Amino acid sequence: MTTSRDIVPAADLGRVHFIGIGGAGMSGIARVMLARGIAVSGSDARDSDVVTGLRALGAMVTIGHAGDTVEDVDTVVVSSAIRDDNPELVRARGLGLRVVHRSSALGSLMTDRRTVAVAGTHGKTTTTSMTTVALQACAADPSFVIGGVLTATGANAHEGTGDVFVAEADESDGSFLLYEPTVGIVTNVEADHLDHYGTADAVTEAFRAFARRTAEAGGTLVACLDDPGAAGIAAYAADQGCDVIGYGLGPFDEQTVAGLRVAAIAPGGSQGQDQDFTITVGERSIPVALHQPGHYNALNATAAVCSALALGYAPKEAAQGLAGYHGTRRRFxxxxxxxxxxxxxxxxxxxxxxxxxxxxxxxxxxxxxxxxxxxxxxxxxxxxxxxxxxxxxxxxxxxxxxxxxxxxxxxxxxxxxxxxxxxxxxxxxxxxxxxxxxxxxxxxxxxxxxxxxxxxxxxxxxxxxxxxxxxxxxx
The missing domain is CATH 3.90.190.20 (Mur ligase, C-terminal domain)
Structure with missing residues (x-):
């Protein structure tokens, strides 16, 4: 498997071709590369609004898959969905081109940034979106790649002027272990993607490795203590010497949170699809007004505020910014x-x-x-x-x-x-x-x-x- 040492800075990738460029993750990476002036081409099985948008930004996109589309490129990007007999992939390997996984291409965009990597079995897209909006409210202007589209802007990616990069860290095939997070978020840990991992224990071990990656990078792990799997990863990360911020409703067992900073949520009123709650960090009580229903969304929002805190931004400003979060497409x-x-x-x-x-x-x-x-x-x-x-x-x-x-x-x-x-x-x-x-x-x-x-x-x-x-x- 590719390691972080094998990640090439985006500026050194040359002309980049994406097989399946219209996908949620692939299109976001392509969008940021285009913003950085990198020549991008790609292919997809069908035309779409996403493909039209990428063409408008300068990408050369063909519909259908044919080997000759990679003749004049330097790097080919694939996802786990691309099969080995794809004619473009076969031709790229035959030409000896650099072939990288989508996660490695994403990592190439992070090499000079402070990275917020959002991991977890559930809630990654929403938490990544909320973190992005919270950091924007702190005037951080982060770059981001989200596996969904922000409702307010219609964008799933952006090249910001700041030094922070926010991205989903996809655990489905283990590729999230490529990253070296400044802030690693773990929303929850459950058995999933057993076609790749085989057992629930293997899933847990992958998240432990993610915690080690965060510790080795000198980063902070943000983890939901209400979730038994994520709480276990938080305790493990603390044992590895990693700075940890736990969050959740609680009450928290003293042994579970020993040595951790904790953000506790106090539920407030709710009406329709809106909810109000308070996050307590140390002596600070921070009100949050959120336009999404559900306890799980309150937890995701708290993770976003904790991430801002870990990066050195004011949690109150981050929380206030969440009032401007109007959701992500296909999330309620x-x-x-x-x-x-x-x-x-x-x-x-x-x-x-x-x-x-x-x-x-x-x-x-x-x-x-x-x-x-x-x-x-x-x-x-x-x-x-x-x-x-x-x-x-x-x-x-x-x-x-x-x-x-x-x-x-x-x-x-x-x-x-x-x-x-x-x-x-x-x-x-x-x-x-x-x-x-x-x-x-x-x-x-x-x-x-x-x-x-x-x-x-x-x-x-x-x-x-x-x-x-x-x-x-x-x-």
């Missing part, structure tokens, strides 16, 4: 309403994420209203491993539609379909609908004014949001 994103029914979209694709999302939806639905969820499982391996946990989580909703599995990078597994998830929902209001065309007619027969509908999953289920709003007579 409001899509519209019609006939008194509100429609939201979310990227949640793990049982814990779905539990948090549906719990928040129950908090904001109108009195007497029902929560309907349209869920698309992501990856056959994840569906097979967590079928029961998915069913329990989805059971929080009143009405459940499960679609078929979005395969992403995997080949089909016999017998693994959305039906095995629907069968695990512990109430009668669950159905498996394999075709997208079945969803809208089914919902129209069941929704009532005051209800909420959520389209949920990491695949293409998001396209149904607009169709549902239109069918309800909304806009």
């Amino acid at each position: 994103e409001y899509r519209g309403q019609g006939s008194g029914v509100r429609v939201f979209d979310d990227y949640a694709h793990h049982p814990t994420e779905i539990t948090a999302l549906l719990t928040a939806a129950k908090d904001v639905v109108d009195p007497g209203g029902r929560v309907h969820v349209v869920f698309q499982p992501h990856l056959f391996s994840r569906t097979q491993s967590f079928r029961r946990d998915f069913g329990i989580a989805l059971g929080i909703a009143d009405d459940v539609i499960v679609l078929d599995v979005f395969p992403a990078r995997e080949d089909p597994v016999p017998g693994v379909t959305g039906a095995i998830v629907a069968d695990e929902v512990p109430h009668a209001g669950a159905v498996f609908l394999p075709a997208f065309t079945q969803v809208v007619p089914y919902l129209l027969e069941r929704v009532q004014p005051g209800d909420i509908v959520l389209t949920v999953g990491a695949g293409d289920v998001t396209v149904l949001g607009a169709e549902i709003v239109e069918a309800l007579g909304g806009a």
Whole structure:
């Protein structure tokens, strides 16, 4: 595996070609490289608004994959989704070109910056987004690459004038261990991506290695002490001599937090999709007004404030800046309403994420209203491993539609379909609908004014949001 010593500064990469440039992570890296004056080209399976935006910035993008697209480049960037038989990758290797993973390309942009690397099984995109907005409020003007799009700006990346770089640290394939964080955030640690790691213990060990990387860089680890996995990593990091800031509701066991700085959250009032709470750091009490519902979002916001504190910025300014955070696309994103029914979209694709999302939806639905969820499982391996946990989580909703599995990078597994998830929902209001065309007619027969509908999953289920709003007579 590539190590941090193998990362080449971005200015030394020459002409850079991205295979799959339209992806969330790849497009952000390409955008920052273009801003730095690096010649960028790329390919993607289909045209999109993202591709159009990159072309407007100067990238040469082709639709489809052909070997001759890499003839005049110096470095080729791939993600874990690119298979070894991709014709561009085959040709690049045949020409002896430098081929680097997406994470290494991201690391090349960080070589001269103080880095905030956001890791965790859940909440990375939201926490990265909130951290970016909080630091902007501190006049840090950070560079950032986010695995989602900020609703307020429509951007997933930016080349700032400051010395801070904020980025998601993707643990799915272990590549987050390339980075040397000034601030390493661990939102939570649970079993996931078992197709790569094999066991939950291996996942934990990867996060321990992330903590060691932060310690070796002389950085600060920010970790959620409410989460047992992240709390364990915090204690481990402290034993490695790393500065640690823990955060959460508490109360915290004295042994757990020994030697750690702690930010404690005191819940306040909430109304609809807004919530107020207070963060206590030492003797300071810092009020936060957040325009997103859910306890998990309060935790993510606290991680952002702790990161600003670790970098030497005023936590009060960071907290005040979060009032200007208006969400990230596909994270409890409001899509519209019609006939008194509100429609939201979310990227949640793990049982814990779905539990948090549906719990928040129950908090904001109108009195007497029902929560309907349209869920698309992501990856056959994840569906097979967590079928029961998915069913329990989805059971929080009143009405459940499960679609078929979005395969992403995997080949089909016999017998693994959305039906095995629907069968695990512990109430009668669950159905498996394999075709997208079945969803809208089914919902129209069941929704009532005051209800909420959520389209949920990491695949293409998001396209149904607009169709549902239109069918309800909304806009």
